[in-house]
Amino acid sequence: MNTMKNTEQFILPEMNRERNRSRRNTAADCSRFVMPAEAKNLGSGKKYYIRTYGCQANVRDGETMAGMLEQMGFTFTDSVEEADVLIFNTCAVRQAAEDRVFGEIGSLKSVKARHPEQVICLCGCMAQEEVVVEKIIRSYPQVDLVFGTHNLWNMPKLLARVMNKKERTIEVISEEGDLIEEMPVRRSTSSKGYVHIMYGCDKFCTYCIVPYTRGRERSRRQSDIIEEIRQLKAQGTKEAVLLGQNVNAYGKDLAMEDGFTSLLENCAKTGIERIRFYTSHPRDYSVTTIDAMKKYPNIMKSLHLPVQSGSDEILKRMNRGYTSGSYRDLYDEMRSRIPEITFTTDLIVGFPGETDAQFEETLDLVDYCQFDMAYAFVYSPRSGTPAARMEDDIPLAVKKERLQILNDRLSEIANRKNSLYLGRTLKVLCEGPSKKNENVYSGYSEENKLVNFTGPDGLKDQIVEVEITGTHSFSLDGKAL
Numbered sequence: 294m295n296t297m298k299n300t301e302q303f304i305l306p307e308m309n310r311e312r313n314r315s316r317r318n319t320a321a322d323c324s325r326f327v328m329p330a331e332a333k334n335l336g337s338g339k340k341y342y343i344r345t346y347g348c349q350a351n352v353r354d355g356e357t358m359a360g361m362l363e364q365m366g367f368t369f370t371d372s373v374e375e376a377d378v379l380i381f382n383t384c385a386v387r388q389a390a391e392d393r394v395f396g397e398i399g400s401l402k403s404v405k406a407r408h409p410e411q412v413i414c415l416c417g418c419m420a421q422e423e424v425v426v427e428k429i430i431r432s433y434p435q436v437d438l439v440f441g442t443h444n445l446w447n448m449p450k451l452l453a454r455v456m457n458k459k460e461r462t463i464e465v466i467s468e469e470g471d472l473i474e475e476m477p478v479r480r481s482t483s484s485k486g487y488v489h490i491m492y493g494c495d496k497f498c499t500y501c502i503v504p505y506t507r508g509r510e511r512s513r514r515q516s517d518i519i520e521e522i523r524q525l526k527a528q529g530t531k532e533a534v535l536l537g538q539n540v541n542a543y544g545k546d547l548a549m550e551d552g553f554t555s556l557l558e559n560c561a562k563t564g565i566e567r568i569r570f571y572t573s574h575p576r577d578y579s580v581t582t583i584d585a586m587k588k589y590p591n592i593m594k595s596l597h598l599p600v601q602s603g604s605d606e607i608l609k610r611m612n613r614g615y616t617s618g619s620y621r622d623l624y625d626e627m628r629s630r631i632p633e634i635t636f637t638t639d640l641i642v643g644f645p646g647e648t649d650a651q652f653e654e655t656l657d658l659v660d661y662c663q664f665d666m667a668y669a670f671v672y673s674p675r676s677g678t679p680a681a682r683m684e685d686d687i688p689l690a691v692k693k694e695r696l697q698i699l700n701d702r703l704s705e706i707a708n709r710k711n712s713l714y715l716g717r718t719l720k721v722l723c724e725g726p727s728k729k730n731e732n733v734y735s736g737y738s739e740e741n742k743l744v745n746f747t748g749p750d751g752l753k754d755q756i757v758e759v760e761i762t763g764t765h766s767f768s769l770d771g772k773a774l
């Protein structure tokens with residue numbers, strides 16, 4: 294047993310409360326963040342490390358936690374051994390990611406034995422799952438603090454309790470509570486800034502855990518979002534990335550008419566050089582959003598629009614709320630209004646009951662839409678979701694074979710589409726040296742193409758004109774002009 298803890302305080306997640314919640318279309322209240330007195334200076338002379346998994350929303354949450362920790366006096370370290378506070382900011386979308394987290398926490402037992410005062414925290418979507426928290430309580434005594442997505446703002450107070458009173462603390466709230474504004478932030482990249490525009494999801498796709506782990510849809514006030522973008526612009530950040538599980542639903546809870554388009558236009562009017570947004574849902578897409586994308590040069594002409602399957606029957610069982618035909622119509626509308634738009638998507642193969650013919654329909658849709666890129670995954674059941682109660686009847690070998698066929702098709706299309714960029718000049722937002730080769734820069738073009746390029750010193754965080762000299766399925770090569 295961990296010798297550090299004197300007592301324990303547990304508030305456990307209740308997924309049933311999320312499952313049975315009413316679809317309240319009322320706005321969440323807003324409060325302003327205040328650092329609690331007991332947490333001030335808690336980190337003086339101490340170090341923190343945060344490991345973030347999953348989507349950009351989690352990255353943004355990790356930036357908020359880093360901001361709070363630094364306001365408490367902690368400094369960042371990239372060494373797990375050296376960290377006094379070690380945070381696992383987790384993702385629950387796939388089982389494989391959860392298994393990895395448990396593996397990593399398991400391996401920390403020996404680190405903790407050498408460094409018994411080290412505080413290990415688990416937060417993010419996994420923390421909202423009952424099965425995860427039960428497993429932590431039962432088998433991972435080295436974890437000192439667990440908090441959920443709805444009380445991330447309360448982390449300083451919880452951490453103070455663990456560090457000052459030596460209380461093992463598990464506090465996972467299953468009600469969303471207020472939106473907390475003016476939280477500190479330590480941005481992880483200087484070229485672009487992630488901006489939450491809303492939290493949660495009300496769609497309840499049958500395979501997805503997010504509505505249970507992130508709660509109902511709550512939109513931030515437009516004025517708070519615009520202020521965050523103005524601050525990014527003032528500090529020289531070139532790109533604002535608007536984040537939500539389903540950005541097109543922005544403003545519904547605030548009784549706004551066509552809220553996302555109105556927000557997008559007002560973000561564009563701040564004059565920041567680039568705006569992107571993730572993730573869109575085909576069900577809520579409004580034609581006015583396409584018009585705004587066309588009208589404002591600083592809204593990037595690239596769209597990530599997850600389709601998941603090309604089979605109407607599978608889409609129905611996924612509860613996606615559209616058909617393959619209506620997705621194609623939306624795609625056609627986009628293409629006719631903005632011919633240069635680049636299109637990416639998400640796909641799942643091997644959903645329960647998916648026949649060979651239904652998989653072929655997905656391939657047909659891929660051929661029709663000619664996606665620039667797609668994230669394709671094998672279906673993985675998530676405990677507590679409706680799909681987990683369906684028979685997972687597609688053998689793993691068949692799922693893997695379908696994934697291979699799909700990925701081959703996607704890569705062939707991506708390769709062909711990327712080859713059209715050879716010799717063209719693209720505007721690339723330089724993020725710094727490439728992770729794979731520090732002698733070249735990497736960044737994203739307006740079309741959201743990953744470009745690796747050579748050029749003189751000092752290009753980081755600049756928008757650079759790059760001539761494309763080579764193309765691959767998932768990236769382009771070039772040289773700065």
Ligand code: SF4
Pocket residue numbers: 494495496497498501502503504538539574
């Ligand atoms: S839209 Fe569907 S897939 Fe996306 S987060 Fe919501 S429930 Fe999950």
